[in-house]
Amino acid sequence: MYRVTDQPTSAGCRTRRYPSDTTNAEWALLQPLLPTPASETAAGGRPEKHHRRxxxxxxxxxxDNGIKWRALPSDFPPWQTVHGFFTRWGKAGVFDKxxxxxxxxxxxxxxxxxxxxAAVIDSQSVKAAETVSRPSRGYDGGKKIDGRKRHIATDSQGLLLVVLVTAANNQDRTAARLLLAALHAVQHGVTWVWADGGYTSKALVDWAKETLRLTLHIVKKIAGQTSFVILPRRWVVERTFSWITQARRNVRDYERLTDHSAAFINLSTITMMTRRLTREKQARTT
Structure with missing residues (x-):
């Protein structure tokens, strides 16, 4: 059950009842980061009917639950409204911000x-539902998965920096150029990147160094390794994939658009970070 302090504090805001709901402390973090409502800008617009929380x-x-949009419980705003915000905010880069x-x-x-x-990069192939169109899906022969591939870059703590979603048949070395370019565009201070053996390519290493001023360091398996071993740096990004797939929507890819897939990955990490920040804040004050 939610504590009394986690109940809504403003008119029009629904009662908290699901584990995925924001607490007051989480909402205090999120609210200032959302874009200004159109009705409060110089351009003007209709006041929003539903509370942003x-x-x-x-x-x-x-x-968190991986449901269909049309199955959204009735105590939330209409699914069409929620999906509209999801689409607009995703396109405007709100979740990235x-x-x-x-x-x-x-x-x-x-x-x-x-x-x-410094950053760590890796990829993860996931099965795609029938809603995923053929042009944006592919077959990963190594993992024997028909679906999509998530390419991510994290910092040394495993916190997400960049996410790119492609068809699963895209090789890591090929997608790495797009991923590293996107990383460099938003994180100019990153000069060192760790990657696993799937990114082994002199051409890629040289390109990263000459074009982006990035040092791409390949963390190779231990000689003679036949079972799972936690390798330096690589485990960080593998743990991030575990965090991402704790959200059921990310266990399989259901999205028609790859941008929507990336948006749900961002949403899962946003929830993880707000909980972490508010938990740490509570620990410091008790």
Whole structure:
């Protein structure tokens, strides 16, 4: 059950009843990071009918439980409204912005520089549902998976920096150029990147060094390794994939658009970081 302090504090905001709902402390982190409502801008617009906290709770519910949009419980705003916010905010980069600000807060709390200087990259193939169109899906022969592939870059703590979703038949070495370019565009301070053996390519290493001024370091398996062994740096990004797939919407890819797949990955990490920040804050005050 939710504590009394986790009940809504403003008119029109629904009662908290699901594990995925925001607490007051989490909402205090998220609200300032959302875009200004159109009705409050110079351009003007209609006032929003539904409280934004209810919208965010609905998005977290879909992410955490993996339900169909039309199956959204009736105590949330209409699914069409929630999906509309999901689409608009995703296209405007709102989820990217929230993810980045929360990551910076966690890094500062840990005594680190807000902007990382090193990153870890990896990929994960996941099965795709029948709703995923053929042009955006493929077969990963190595993993024997028909679906999509998630390419991510994290900082040294495993906090998400960049996510790219492609068809599963895209080789890591090929997608790495797009991933590293996207990473360099938003994180100019990153100069060192760790990767696993799937990225082994002199051409890729040289390209990263000459074009992006990035040192791509391949963390290879231990000689003679035949069973699972935790390798330095590589385990960080593998743990991030575990965090991402704790949200049921991310266990399989259901999205028609790869941008929507990336948005749900961002939403799952946003929930993880708000919980981490508010838990740490509570620990410091008790």
């Amino acid at each position: 209810a919208i965010m709770d609905a998005l977290r519910y879909v992410t 929230i993810r980045d600000r929360l990551r910076e807060k966690i890094r500062v709390t840990a005594g680190r520089n807000p902007a990382p200087s």
